[in-house]
Amino acid sequence: MSRSARLFEIIQLLRNADRPILAREIAAALEISIRTVYRDIASLQAMQTPILGEPGVGYVMRKGYDLPPINLDVEEAEAISVGLSLIARTGDPGLWRSAGRAARKLHEAAPGTRRLPTSAWGIERCATVNLSEVRQAIRSEKKMAIKYCDVEGRETKRTIWPLFLIYYVDAGLIVAWCELREALRHFRLDRIARSSIQSDDFVGLGGPLVEKWEETQMAGVLPTREL
Structure with missing residues (x-):
């Protein structure tokens, strides 16, 4: 120590x-x-x-003493955000409520951390995708190039605008605007054969897409097996 x-x-x-x-x-x-x-x-x-x-x-x-603010780097804040979400696994309602309050405070200080929602259970590590790179692309609003295999086994090369990285129970997903389909799409991490950050960005265009996705998707449960 x-x-x-x-x-x-x-x-x-x-x-x-x-x-x-x-x-x-x-x-x-x-x-x-x-x-x-x-x-x-x-x-x-x-x-x-x-x-x-x-x-x-x-x-x-002495009573009333508070610790000084803790300075976190970006990845530390993201780790805490995901960890707070995973407290749902404990089945402890009081702890979950407290984690929610803490998460809201963290999101106010580091807004990008709200783009890392989780489910109550974990997924297998994905060997083909560098998740730190994905989170970096989300933060900086950089486009990514991916090679993707859909549910029917068809492979396509896509340029996407990554908006969210979601840790679901049976799969991790990247929520992104897909230039090929010209629409919001969900890409399973375990179906991405290759990925890389591009020099092109979509700075200033991500906010409206985030709001659109939240309005239409956050209230429901995504059927990840069908993506």
């Missing part, structure tokens, strides 16, 4: 405690030495973190 992560965990332990915590308890929880705990507490106090107490007595955090 890095020092910064360790300091963060100590703050979390103290914020969530309802009584003074001894150094040996912190050491046991984080699997570190008591001497390291004393050193970390001293460092936090030197940084004006309102930790009260002393060795042998225990430590408490």
